Amino acid sequence: MNIDPRAVIPPSRQSANLTVLAAAAMGFLAVLAVSMILIGNRLAATWTTTLAGTATLTLPSGTPTPDILTALIALPNVTSAREIPPDEQTALLTPWLGDAATAADLPLPVLIELTGEPMPTDKIDALTKDMGLDATLDTHDRWRDPLTALARRLGVVGLGAAVVVLAALVAIVTLAAQAALAANLQVIRTLRLVGASDTFIARAFVRRFTLRALGGAIAGTLVALILTFTLVTSGVLGDGVALSRSDAPYLLAIPLLAAITAFLATRFAAMATLKKGL
Amino acid sequence: MIELKNVTCGFGDRPLLSGVNIGLQPGSFHFLTGPSGAGKTTLLRLCYADLLPTAGSVKVLGHETSLATRDELAAMRRRIGVVHQDCQFLDHLPIEANIALPLVVSGSDVSAKRPDIKELIEWVGLGDRADALPPVLSGGERQRAALARAVISSPDVLIADEPTGNLDWEMSLRLLRLLAELNRLGTAILVATHDLNLIRAAKTEVQARILRIRGGEVEAAGADL
Numbered sequence: 001m002n003i004d005p006r007a008v009i010p011p012s013r014q015s016a017n018l019t020v021l022a023a024a025a026m027g028f029l030a031v032l033a034v035s036m037i038l039i040g041n042r043l044a045a046t047w048t049t050t051l052a053g054t055a056t057l058t059l060p061s062g063t064p065t066p067d068i069l070t071a072l073i074a075l076p077n078v079t080s081a082r083e084i085p086p087d088e089q090t091a092l093l094t095p096w097l098g099d100a101a102t103a104a105d106l107p108l109p110v111l112i113e114l115t116g117e118p119m120p121t122d123k124i125d126a127l128t129k130d131m132g133l134d135a136t137l138d139t140h141d142r143w144r145d146p147l148t149a150l151a152r153r154l155g156v157v158g159l160g161a162a163v164v165v166l167a168a169l170v171a172i173v174t175l176a177a178q179a180a181l182a183a184n185l186q187v188i189r190t191l192r193l194v195g196a197s198d199t200f201i202a203r204a205f206v207r208r209f210t211l212r213a214l215g216g217a218i219a220g221t222l223v224a225l226i227l228t229f230t231l232v233t234s235g236v237l238g239d240g241v242a243l244s245r246s247d248a249p250y251l252l253a254i255p256l257l258a259a260i261t262a263f264l265a266t267r268f269a270a271m272a273t274l275k276k277g278l
Numbered sequence: 279m280i281e282l283k284n285v286t287c288g289f290g291d292r293p294l295l296s297g298v299n300i301g302l303q304p305g306s307f308h309f310l311t312g313p314s315g316a317g318k319t320t321l322l323r324l325c326y327a328d329l330l331p332t333a334g335s336v337k338v339l340g341h342e343t344s345l346a347t348r349d350e351l352a353a354m355r356r357r358i359g360v361v362h363q364d365c366q367f368l369d370h371l372p373i374e375a376n377i378a379l380p381l382v383v384s385g386s387d388v389s390a391k392r393p394d395i396k397e398l399i400e401w402v403g404l405g406d407r408a409d410a411l412p413p414v415l416s417g418g419e420r421q422r423a424a425l426a427r428a429v430i431s432s433p434d435v436l437i438a439d440e441p442t443g444n445l446d447w448e449m450s451l452r453l454l455r456l457l458a459e460l461n462r463l464g465t466a467i468l469v470a471t472h473d474l475n476l477i478r479a480a481k482t483e484v485q486a487r488i489l490r491i492r493g494g495e496v497e498a499a500g501a502d503l
Contacts, residue, residue: 003375003382010370190366193328194427195356196383197349275348 008191009184009204015176016212022172023216023258024223030165030254031224037158038247039237044151051140051147053117057124058136059110068131069112075123077116084111166261169213173262177209177269188274202270206263213262217255225251279304279435279466280325285334287320293332294320296494302435302468307461307484309477310470311499312491318470319363321491322439325468326358327351339434356384359428359465361438365420367412373423374399374408380431395430402426402456417444421453429460436460438469442476450476458483 059068065083072081089108100106114124119139128135181188191201231237280302288294294317302308302325310318323329324336327343336343338354346354359380367376378388378395388395399408402422407415415423421441428436438457442450454476461467461484471477480486490499 003371003378003388005382007371007375008368008379008382010368186366187368190368191379191383192352193326193355193360193362193366194380194383195352195354195358197352199349200352200383 005200006204006207008196009180009187009208012180012183015180015183016208019173019176019209019212019262020216020219022176023169023213023262024220025216026165026169026172027217027220027254027258028224029220030162030217030258031221031251032228033158033161033165034250034254035224035228035243035247037155037162038243038250039232039241040154040158041151042244043241044147044154047147048144051144053115053119054140055114055116055119055121055124056138056140057112057114057128058138059112060134061107061109063110063133065110065112068128068133071127071131072112072114072124075116075120075127077118077120078114078124080113080115082113084113166257169258169261170265173209173213173265174269177205177266178273180205180209181270181273188277192277198271198274201274202267205270206266209266210259210263214255214259217258221251221255279306279339280468281335281337282321282324282331283335283337285324285331285336287317287324287329287331287333293494295324295491295496298334298496300489300496302466304434304466305461305464306466307458307480307486308468309480309486309488310468310491310496311472311474311477311488314472316491317494318472318491319439321496322360322437322468322470325435326360326437327354356380356431357434359431359433359436361421361424361428361436361441363439363443365412365424367420367423369412372409372411373404373415376412377423377427377430379427384431386431398426398430403452418446418449421445421449422456425453425456429465433465435466435468438467440471441469442471442473447475451479454480454483 057072059065069081069083072078086108089111090102093106094102121137121139124137128137188201228243232241232243235241280300282298282300285298286293286296287298288296298321300308310321312318320329324331324343325338327336327338327346330336330344339357341350341354343351343354367373368379371379374395377399378391381388381391381395396405396408399405402425404419404423404426407419407423412420412423421444425438425441428438436457441457442453445453450473457467457469458480477486477488488499489496
Protein backbone atom coordinates (compact mmCIF):
# COMPACT_ATOMS: atom_id res chain seq x y z
CA MET A 1 0.00 0.00 0.00
CA ASN A 2 1.35 3.39 -0.99
CA ILE A 3 -0.98 6.34 -0.63
CA ASP A 4 -0.63 9.13 -3.13
CA PRO A 5 -1.16 12.41 -1.23
CA ARG A 6 -3.39 13.49 -4.14
CA ALA A 7 -5.77 10.61 -3.32
CA VAL A 8 -6.78 12.18 0.00
CA ILE A 9 -9.26 14.32 -1.93
CA PRO A 10 -12.11 12.21 -3.29
CA PRO A 11 -12.62 12.18 -7.06
CA SER A 12 -15.21 14.65 -8.34
CA ARG A 13 -16.13 13.64 -11.88
CA GLN A 14 -18.56 16.44 -12.70
CA SER A 15 -16.40 19.38 -11.63
CA ALA A 16 -13.39 17.62 -13.19
CA ASN A 17 -15.15 17.37 -16.54
CA LEU A 18 -16.25 20.99 -16.37
CA THR A 19 -12.76 22.23 -15.60
CA VAL A 20 -11.25 20.19 -18.42
CA LEU A 21 -13.94 21.41 -20.82
CA ALA A 22 -13.46 25.05 -19.78
CA ALA A 23 -9.69 24.77 -20.14
CA ALA A 24 -10.13 23.17 -23.57
CA ALA A 25 -12.41 26.01 -24.70
CA MET A 26 -10.00 28.62 -23.36
CA GLY A 27 -7.02 26.89 -24.97
CA PHE A 28 -8.91 26.77 -28.28
CA LEU A 29 -9.80 30.48 -28.16
CA ALA A 30 -6.31 31.49 -27.05
CA VAL A 31 -4.71 29.59 -29.94
CA LEU A 32 -7.07 31.25 -32.43
CA ALA A 33 -6.30 34.70 -30.97
CA VAL A 34 -2.54 34.14 -31.00
CA SER A 35 -2.69 32.61 -34.51
CA MET A 36 -4.49 35.70 -35.78
CA ILE A 37 -1.85 37.95 -34.21
CA LEU A 38 0.95 35.91 -35.78
CA ILE A 39 -0.73 35.79 -39.20
CA GLY A 40 -1.50 39.53 -39.08
CA ASN A 41 2.06 40.36 -38.10
CA ARG A 42 3.44 38.13 -40.86
CA LEU A 43 1.21 39.71 -43.52
CA ALA A 44 2.13 43.22 -42.40
CA ALA A 45 5.81 42.28 -42.35
CA THR A 46 5.56 40.84 -45.87
CA TRP A 47 3.84 43.93 -47.16
CA THR A 48 6.25 46.37 -45.52
CA THR A 49 9.28 44.33 -46.63
CA THR A 50 7.98 44.36 -50.18
CA LEU A 51 7.49 48.11 -50.10
CA ALA A 52 10.66 48.86 -48.16
CA GLY A 53 13.69 49.49 -50.33
CA THR A 54 11.58 50.68 -53.24
CA ALA A 55 10.60 54.15 -54.36
CA THR A 56 8.82 55.69 -57.32
CA LEU A 57 10.05 58.82 -59.01
CA THR A 58 7.29 60.65 -60.88
CA LEU A 59 8.25 63.01 -63.72
CA PRO A 60 6.02 65.10 -65.97
CA SER A 61 4.62 63.35 -69.02
CA GLY A 62 7.07 63.31 -71.93
CA THR A 63 10.22 63.85 -69.88
CA PRO A 64 13.18 62.08 -71.60
CA THR A 65 14.54 59.37 -69.34
CA PRO A 66 17.89 57.94 -70.54
CA ASP A 67 20.08 60.58 -68.81
CA ILE A 68 18.13 60.56 -65.57
CA LEU A 69 18.15 56.72 -65.45
CA THR A 70 21.92 56.69 -65.89
CA ALA A 71 22.37 59.32 -63.20
CA LEU A 72 20.06 57.53 -60.77
CA ILE A 73 21.77 54.15 -61.10
CA ALA A 74 25.10 55.87 -60.37
CA LEU A 75 23.88 57.03 -56.98
CA PRO A 76 25.07 55.09 -53.91
CA ASN A 77 22.72 52.24 -52.72
CA VAL A 78 20.52 52.45 -55.80
CA THR A 79 20.55 48.95 -57.27
CA SER A 80 18.10 49.45 -60.11
CA ALA A 81 16.20 52.18 -61.90
CA ARG A 82 13.52 51.18 -64.39
CA GLU A 83 11.01 53.23 -66.31
CA ILE A 84 7.55 51.74 -65.98
CA PRO A 85 6.25 51.41 -69.55
CA PRO A 86 2.87 52.97 -70.44
CA ASP A 87 1.10 49.62 -70.89
CA GLU A 88 2.18 48.57 -67.39
CA GLN A 89 0.91 51.89 -66.02
CA THR A 90 -2.37 51.37 -67.85
CA ALA A 91 -2.71 47.91 -66.30
CA LEU A 92 -2.19 49.45 -62.85
CA LEU A 93 -4.84 52.08 -63.52
CA THR A 94 -7.47 49.82 -65.08
CA PRO A 95 -8.89 48.59 -61.75
CA TRP A 96 -9.54 52.21 -60.76
CA LEU A 97 -10.44 53.90 -64.07
CA GLY A 98 -11.84 51.06 -66.17
CA ASP A 99 -11.79 51.59 -69.94
CA ALA A 100 -10.79 55.24 -69.53
CA ALA A 101 -7.32 54.04 -68.52
CA THR A 102 -6.73 52.72 -72.02
CA ALA A 103 -7.62 56.01 -73.73
CA ALA A 104 -4.66 57.15 -75.78
CA ASP A 105 -5.02 60.78 -74.77
CA LEU A 106 -4.70 60.06 -71.02
CA PRO A 107 -1.66 62.08 -69.92
CA LEU A 108 0.37 59.45 -68.10
CA PRO A 109 3.40 60.68 -66.14
CA VAL A 110 6.82 59.12 -66.46
CA LEU A 111 7.27 56.68 -63.60
CA ILE A 112 10.68 55.36 -62.60
CA GLU A 113 10.81 52.44 -60.20
CA LEU A 114 13.87 52.52 -57.95
CA THR A 115 15.23 49.83 -55.66
CA GLY A 116 17.88 50.30 -53.02
CA GLU A 117 18.21 49.98 -49.26
CA PRO A 118 18.49 52.47 -47.68
CA MET A 119 17.09 54.70 -50.41
CA PRO A 120 19.28 57.85 -50.87
CA THR A 121 16.27 60.20 -50.96
CA ASP A 122 18.33 63.36 -50.33
CA LYS A 123 20.68 62.57 -53.18
CA ILE A 124 17.76 61.78 -55.54
CA ASP A 125 16.09 65.10 -54.63
CA ALA A 126 19.37 66.96 -55.20
CA LEU A 127 19.89 65.19 -58.51
CA THR A 128 16.45 66.04 -59.89
CA LYS A 129 16.88 69.67 -58.78
CA ASP A 130 20.29 69.88 -60.47
CA MET A 131 18.77 68.50 -63.64
CA GLY A 132 15.91 71.01 -63.42
CA LEU A 133 13.22 68.34 -63.30
CA ASP A 134 9.82 68.78 -61.69
CA ALA A 135 10.01 65.41 -59.94
CA THR A 136 8.19 63.81 -57.03
CA LEU A 137 9.78 60.99 -55.07
CA ASP A 138 7.44 58.54 -53.35
CA THR A 139 9.13 56.21 -50.84
CA HIS A 140 5.80 54.44 -50.12
CA ASP A 141 5.83 55.56 -46.49
CA ARG A 142 2.18 56.60 -46.74
CA TRP A 143 1.32 52.95 -47.61
CA ARG A 144 3.76 51.32 -45.27
CA ASP A 145 2.92 53.37 -42.14
CA PRO A 146 -0.82 52.51 -42.05
CA LEU A 147 0.08 48.84 -42.51
CA THR A 148 2.54 48.98 -39.64
CA ALA A 149 -0.05 50.76 -37.50
CA LEU A 150 -2.68 48.18 -38.48
CA ALA A 151 -0.34 45.33 -37.53
CA ARG A 152 0.37 47.02 -34.20
CA ARG A 153 -3.35 47.47 -33.51
CA LEU A 154 -4.07 43.87 -34.50
CA GLY A 155 -1.36 42.77 -32.08
CA VAL A 156 -2.88 44.84 -29.24
CA VAL A 157 -6.39 43.51 -29.99
CA GLY A 158 -5.10 39.92 -30.16
CA LEU A 159 -3.14 40.38 -26.94
CA GLY A 160 -6.23 41.85 -25.30
CA ALA A 161 -8.27 38.84 -26.45
CA ALA A 162 -5.63 36.45 -25.07
CA VAL A 163 -5.62 38.31 -21.73
CA VAL A 164 -9.44 38.13 -21.56
CA VAL A 165 -9.28 34.39 -22.30
CA LEU A 166 -6.70 33.90 -19.52
CA ALA A 167 -8.77 36.00 -17.10
CA ALA A 168 -11.81 33.85 -17.91
CA LEU A 169 -9.72 30.75 -17.23
CA VAL A 170 -8.62 32.19 -13.88
CA ALA A 171 -12.25 32.90 -12.96
CA ILE A 172 -13.46 29.45 -14.01
CA VAL A 173 -10.64 27.57 -12.26
CA THR A 174 -11.03 29.69 -9.11
CA LEU A 175 -14.77 29.02 -8.98
CA ALA A 176 -14.25 25.30 -9.61
CA ALA A 177 -11.55 25.14 -6.93
CA GLN A 178 -13.72 27.01 -4.42
CA ALA A 179 -16.62 24.66 -5.20
CA ALA A 180 -14.33 21.65 -4.71
CA LEU A 181 -13.07 23.06 -1.40
CA ALA A 182 -16.62 23.74 -0.21
CA ALA A 183 -17.72 20.24 -1.21
CA ASN A 184 -14.81 18.73 0.71
CA LEU A 185 -15.01 20.63 3.99
CA GLN A 186 -15.39 17.38 5.94
CA VAL A 187 -12.31 15.96 4.22
CA ILE A 188 -10.38 19.13 5.09
CA ARG A 189 -11.49 18.86 8.74
CA THR A 190 -10.30 15.25 8.87
CA LEU A 191 -6.96 16.15 7.30
CA ARG A 192 -6.51 18.99 9.79
CA LEU A 193 -7.37 16.61 12.64
CA VAL A 194 -4.46 14.35 11.69
CA GLY A 195 -2.08 17.31 11.38
CA ALA A 196 -2.10 18.19 7.69
CA SER A 197 -0.70 21.65 6.99
CA ASP A 198 -2.44 24.14 4.70
CA THR A 199 0.27 23.54 2.11
CA PHE A 200 -0.37 19.77 2.11
CA ILE A 201 -4.13 20.22 1.68
CA ALA A 202 -3.78 22.97 -0.93
CA ARG A 203 -1.24 20.89 -2.88
CA ALA A 204 -3.73 18.05 -3.26
CA PHE A 205 -6.25 20.43 -4.85
CA VAL A 206 -3.67 22.41 -6.83
CA ARG A 207 -2.15 19.34 -8.49
CA ARG A 208 -5.56 18.10 -9.50
CA PHE A 209 -6.71 21.39 -11.04
CA THR A 210 -3.36 22.06 -12.72
CA LEU A 211 -3.41 18.66 -14.43
CA ARG A 212 -7.05 19.12 -15.48
CA ALA A 213 -6.31 22.57 -16.96
CA LEU A 214 -3.18 21.25 -18.70
CA GLY A 215 -5.06 18.29 -20.19
CA GLY A 216 -7.99 20.44 -21.31
CA ALA A 217 -5.77 23.16 -22.75
CA ILE A 218 -3.69 20.59 -24.69
CA ALA A 219 -6.88 19.19 -26.24
CA GLY A 220 -8.22 22.67 -27.06
CA THR A 221 -4.87 23.73 -28.51
CA LEU A 222 -4.67 20.66 -30.76
CA VAL A 223 -8.17 21.22 -32.14
CA ALA A 224 -7.47 24.92 -32.73
CA LEU A 225 -4.12 24.13 -34.41
CA ILE A 226 -5.80 21.64 -36.76
CA LEU A 227 -8.51 24.21 -37.59
CA THR A 228 -5.99 27.02 -38.14
CA PHE A 229 -3.74 24.80 -40.27
CA THR A 230 -6.74 23.71 -42.39
CA LEU A 231 -7.88 27.32 -42.89
CA VAL A 232 -4.37 28.50 -43.80
CA THR A 233 -3.54 25.67 -46.19
CA SER A 234 -6.97 25.73 -47.88
CA GLY A 235 -6.48 29.40 -48.80
CA VAL A 236 -9.76 30.47 -47.17
CA LEU A 237 -7.90 33.26 -45.36
CA GLY A 238 -6.34 34.53 -48.60
CA ASP A 239 -3.02 34.27 -50.43
CA GLY A 240 0.17 34.85 -48.49
CA VAL A 241 -1.44 33.94 -45.16
CA ALA A 242 0.79 31.44 -43.38
CA LEU A 243 2.20 30.25 -40.11
CA SER A 244 5.80 29.21 -39.82
CA ARG A 245 7.77 26.91 -37.54
CA SER A 246 9.02 29.92 -35.61
CA ASP A 247 5.39 30.51 -34.49
CA ALA A 248 5.18 27.05 -32.89
CA PRO A 249 6.67 28.02 -29.47
CA TYR A 250 4.05 30.76 -29.01
CA LEU A 251 1.19 28.36 -29.78
CA LEU A 252 2.58 25.40 -27.86
CA ALA A 253 3.19 27.60 -24.80
CA ILE A 254 -0.57 28.11 -24.43
CA PRO A 255 -1.30 24.80 -22.58
CA LEU A 256 1.67 25.50 -20.34
CA LEU A 257 0.41 29.00 -19.65
CA ALA A 258 -3.06 27.57 -18.90
CA ALA A 259 -1.52 25.09 -16.44
CA ILE A 260 0.51 27.83 -14.72
CA THR A 261 -2.60 30.02 -14.56
CA ALA A 262 -4.63 27.14 -13.06
CA PHE A 263 -1.83 26.38 -10.59
CA LEU A 264 -1.71 29.97 -9.33
CA ALA A 265 -5.50 30.44 -9.30
CA THR A 266 -6.13 27.19 -7.40
CA ARG A 267 -3.32 27.79 -4.93
CA PHE A 268 -4.55 31.29 -4.19
CA ALA A 269 -8.18 30.11 -3.81
CA ALA A 270 -7.19 27.13 -1.66
CA MET A 271 -4.89 29.06 0.68
CA ALA A 272 -7.48 31.86 1.05
CA THR A 273 -10.20 29.31 1.91
CA LEU A 274 -8.03 27.26 4.27
CA LYS A 275 -6.93 30.35 6.19
CA LYS A 276 -10.54 30.99 7.16
CA GLY A 277 -10.41 28.01 9.58
CA LEU A 278 -7.89 27.03 12.25
CA MET B 279 2.58 18.81 28.09
CA ILE B 280 -0.84 20.51 27.90
CA GLU B 281 -1.54 23.39 30.22
CA LEU B 282 -4.65 25.58 30.45
CA LYS B 283 -4.45 28.69 32.63
CA ASN B 284 -7.51 30.83 33.43
CA VAL B 285 -9.06 29.76 30.15
CA THR B 286 -12.37 31.20 29.10
CA CYS B 287 -14.03 29.97 25.95
CA GLY B 288 -17.50 30.04 24.51
CA PHE B 289 -19.66 30.83 21.56
CA GLY B 290 -21.57 34.09 21.52
CA ASP B 291 -21.95 36.10 24.72
CA ARG B 292 -22.15 33.22 27.21
CA PRO B 293 -18.81 31.57 28.05
CA LEU B 294 -19.03 27.78 28.08
CA LEU B 295 -15.82 27.47 30.07
CA SER B 296 -14.64 30.03 32.56
CA GLY B 297 -11.38 30.29 34.50
CA VAL B 298 -10.31 26.75 33.65
CA ASN B 299 -6.94 25.60 34.96
CA ILE B 300 -5.69 22.11 34.16
CA GLY B 301 -2.37 20.47 33.37
CA LEU B 302 -1.64 17.17 31.64
CA GLN B 303 1.71 15.60 32.45
CA PRO B 304 3.56 13.01 30.30
CA GLY B 305 2.18 9.52 30.95
CA SER B 306 -0.89 10.79 32.82
CA PHE B 307 -4.42 9.47 32.35
CA HIS B 308 -7.36 11.85 32.78
CA PHE B 309 -11.06 11.36 32.45
CA LEU B 310 -13.14 14.43 31.74
CA THR B 311 -16.76 14.10 32.67
CA GLY B 312 -19.85 16.23 32.95
CA PRO B 313 -23.36 16.42 31.56
CA SER B 314 -24.07 16.85 27.87
CA GLY B 315 -23.44 20.42 26.74
CA ALA B 316 -21.19 21.15 29.73
CA GLY B 317 -18.22 21.93 27.44
CA LYS B 318 -16.27 18.64 27.34
CA THR B 319 -15.81 18.71 23.58
CA THR B 320 -14.91 22.43 23.70
CA LEU B 321 -12.24 21.72 26.30
CA LEU B 322 -10.81 18.88 24.20
CA ARG B 323 -10.80 21.07 21.08
CA LEU B 324 -8.79 23.64 23.02
CA CYS B 325 -6.31 20.90 23.90
CA TYR B 326 -5.64 19.93 20.28
CA ALA B 327 -5.73 23.52 19.02
CA ASP B 328 -8.90 23.11 17.01
CA LEU B 329 -10.24 26.09 18.95
CA LEU B 330 -8.55 29.11 20.52
CA PRO B 331 -9.51 30.47 23.95
CA THR B 332 -11.29 33.80 24.18
CA ALA B 333 -9.20 34.55 27.27
CA GLY B 334 -6.41 32.86 29.18
CA SER B 335 -3.58 30.71 27.96
CA VAL B 336 -3.48 27.26 26.34
CA LYS B 337 0.00 25.81 26.02
CA VAL B 338 0.28 22.60 23.99
CA LEU B 339 3.63 20.81 23.69
CA GLY B 340 5.45 24.03 24.47
CA HIS B 341 3.48 26.27 22.12
CA GLU B 342 1.00 28.94 23.11
CA THR B 343 -1.83 28.07 20.71
CA SER B 344 -3.02 31.68 20.35
CA LEU B 345 0.44 32.76 19.22
CA ALA B 346 1.42 29.73 17.12
CA THR B 347 1.63 29.96 13.34
CA ARG B 348 -0.62 27.78 11.21
CA ASP B 349 2.30 25.47 10.40
CA GLU B 350 3.15 25.19 14.10
CA LEU B 351 -0.48 24.30 14.88
CA ALA B 352 -0.40 21.57 12.21
CA ALA B 353 2.92 20.24 13.56
CA MET B 354 1.40 20.26 17.05
CA ARG B 355 -1.61 18.21 15.89
CA ARG B 356 0.73 15.65 14.35
CA ARG B 357 1.99 14.93 17.89
CA ILE B 358 -1.53 14.57 19.29
CA GLY B 359 -3.74 11.61 18.46
CA VAL B 360 -7.44 12.43 18.42
CA VAL B 361 -10.34 10.01 18.54
CA HIS B 362 -13.22 12.20 17.50
CA GLN B 363 -16.81 11.59 18.57
CA ASP B 364 -17.91 10.93 14.98
CA CYS B 365 -14.54 9.41 14.02
CA GLN B 366 -14.10 11.53 10.85
CA PHE B 367 -12.75 9.27 8.13
CA LEU B 368 -12.08 9.84 4.46
CA ASP B 369 -14.93 7.69 3.20
CA HIS B 370 -13.42 7.05 -0.24
CA LEU B 371 -10.28 5.41 1.20
CA PRO B 372 -10.13 1.96 2.80
CA ILE B 373 -9.66 1.70 6.55
CA GLU B 374 -5.97 0.77 6.20
CA ALA B 375 -5.31 3.97 4.24
CA ASN B 376 -7.31 6.01 6.75
CA ILE B 377 -5.27 4.60 9.60
CA ALA B 378 -2.07 5.49 7.72
CA LEU B 379 -3.25 9.06 7.08
CA PRO B 380 -1.17 10.72 9.85
CA LEU B 381 1.93 9.12 8.29
CA VAL B 382 0.95 10.43 4.83
CA VAL B 383 0.47 14.01 6.00
CA SER B 384 3.75 13.96 7.90
CA GLY B 385 5.58 12.75 4.77
CA SER B 386 6.62 9.38 6.22
CA ASP B 387 7.37 6.41 3.98
CA VAL B 388 4.08 4.56 4.36
CA SER B 389 5.20 1.41 2.52
CA ALA B 390 8.15 1.02 4.89
CA LYS B 391 5.80 1.22 7.86
CA ARG B 392 3.26 -1.22 6.45
CA PRO B 393 4.15 -4.00 8.93
CA ASP B 394 3.50 -1.57 11.81
CA ILE B 395 0.18 -0.57 10.27
CA LYS B 396 -0.83 -4.23 9.86
CA GLU B 397 0.17 -4.97 13.44
CA LEU B 398 -1.84 -2.01 14.70
CA ILE B 399 -4.89 -3.06 12.69
CA GLU B 400 -4.62 -6.52 14.27
CA TRP B 401 -4.18 -4.93 17.72
CA VAL B 402 -7.51 -3.10 17.42
CA GLY B 403 -9.13 -6.26 16.07
CA LEU B 404 -9.75 -5.09 12.51
CA GLY B 405 -7.42 -7.51 10.71
CA ASP B 406 -10.16 -8.75 8.39
CA ARG B 407 -11.59 -5.24 7.75
CA ALA B 408 -8.45 -3.47 6.50
CA ASP B 409 -9.74 -3.13 2.94
CA ALA B 410 -13.26 -2.09 3.91
CA LEU B 411 -14.46 1.47 3.34
CA PRO B 412 -15.45 3.39 6.51
CA PRO B 413 -19.18 3.65 5.70
CA VAL B 414 -19.57 -0.16 5.83
CA LEU B 415 -18.01 -0.49 9.31
CA SER B 416 -20.07 -0.75 12.47
CA GLY B 417 -19.88 1.94 15.14
CA GLY B 418 -17.49 -0.13 17.25
CA GLU B 419 -15.24 -0.89 14.31
CA ARG B 420 -15.11 2.79 13.40
CA GLN B 421 -14.16 3.72 16.99
CA ARG B 422 -11.36 1.17 17.01
CA ALA B 423 -10.15 2.28 13.58
CA ALA B 424 -10.15 5.88 14.84
CA LEU B 425 -8.07 4.77 17.81
CA ALA B 426 -5.60 3.01 15.52
CA ARG B 427 -5.30 6.14 13.37
CA ALA B 428 -4.79 8.28 16.49
CA VAL B 429 -1.83 6.19 17.69
CA ILE B 430 -0.18 5.23 14.36
CA SER B 431 2.41 7.98 14.63
CA SER B 432 3.12 7.32 18.33
CA PRO B 433 1.71 10.62 19.61
CA ASP B 434 2.74 12.24 22.87
CA VAL B 435 -0.89 12.75 23.83
CA LEU B 436 -4.08 10.92 22.94
CA ILE B 437 -7.36 12.80 23.22
CA ALA B 438 -10.60 10.87 22.91
CA ASP B 439 -14.07 12.41 22.81
CA GLU B 440 -16.76 9.95 23.92
CA PRO B 441 -14.82 7.05 22.38
CA THR B 442 -17.32 4.51 23.68
CA GLY B 443 -20.42 6.48 22.67
CA ASN B 444 -21.39 4.00 19.96
CA LEU B 445 -20.17 0.84 21.66
CA ASP B 446 -21.77 -1.88 23.75
CA TRP B 447 -20.37 -2.53 27.23
CA GLU B 448 -18.10 -5.37 26.19
CA MET B 449 -16.61 -3.32 23.34
CA SER B 450 -16.28 -0.29 25.65
CA LEU B 451 -14.18 -2.33 28.07
CA ARG B 452 -12.05 -3.60 25.21
CA LEU B 453 -11.39 -0.02 24.06
CA LEU B 454 -10.65 1.02 27.63
CA ARG B 455 -8.03 -1.74 27.89
CA LEU B 456 -6.44 -0.52 24.64
CA LEU B 457 -6.22 2.99 26.08
CA ALA B 458 -4.75 1.67 29.33
CA GLU B 459 -2.15 -0.31 27.37
CA LEU B 460 -1.17 2.81 25.45
CA ASN B 461 -0.91 4.75 28.69
CA ARG B 462 1.42 2.11 30.11
CA LEU B 463 3.60 2.69 27.03
CA GLY B 464 3.92 6.34 28.07
CA THR B 465 1.22 8.17 26.14
CA ALA B 466 -0.66 10.84 28.07
CA ILE B 467 -4.38 10.26 27.70
CA LEU B 468 -7.39 12.52 28.08
CA VAL B 469 -10.80 10.91 27.62
CA ALA B 470 -14.07 12.83 27.71
CA THR B 471 -17.03 10.68 28.66
CA HIS B 472 -20.34 10.97 30.40
CA ASP B 473 -20.30 7.20 31.07
CA LEU B 474 -19.57 6.94 34.79
CA ASN B 475 -19.57 3.13 34.63
CA LEU B 476 -16.64 3.33 32.26
CA ILE B 477 -14.76 5.57 34.69
CA ARG B 478 -15.49 3.17 37.56
CA ALA B 479 -14.36 0.21 35.45
CA ALA B 480 -11.14 2.02 34.62
CA LYS B 481 -10.08 2.05 38.29
CA THR B 482 -8.89 -1.54 37.91
CA GLU B 483 -6.98 -0.78 34.71
CA VAL B 484 -5.24 2.57 35.22
CA GLN B 485 -4.37 5.21 37.76
CA ALA B 486 -6.60 7.94 36.38
CA ARG B 487 -7.44 11.44 37.53
CA ILE B 488 -11.00 12.54 37.03
CA LEU B 489 -11.96 16.06 36.06
CA ARG B 490 -15.54 17.22 36.12
CA ILE B 491 -16.99 20.24 34.32
CA ARG B 492 -19.66 21.97 36.34
CA GLY B 493 -21.04 25.45 35.65
CA GLY B 494 -18.26 26.18 33.17
CA GLU B 495 -15.54 25.37 35.68
CA VAL B 496 -13.36 22.29 35.92
CA GLU B 497 -12.92 20.59 39.31
CA ALA B 498 -11.23 17.45 40.47
CA ALA B 499 -13.58 14.57 41.21
CA GLY B 500 -13.05 11.03 42.30
CA ALA B 501 -14.40 9.78 45.58
CA ASP B 502 -18.01 10.49 44.66
CA LEU B 503 -17.88 8.59 41.35
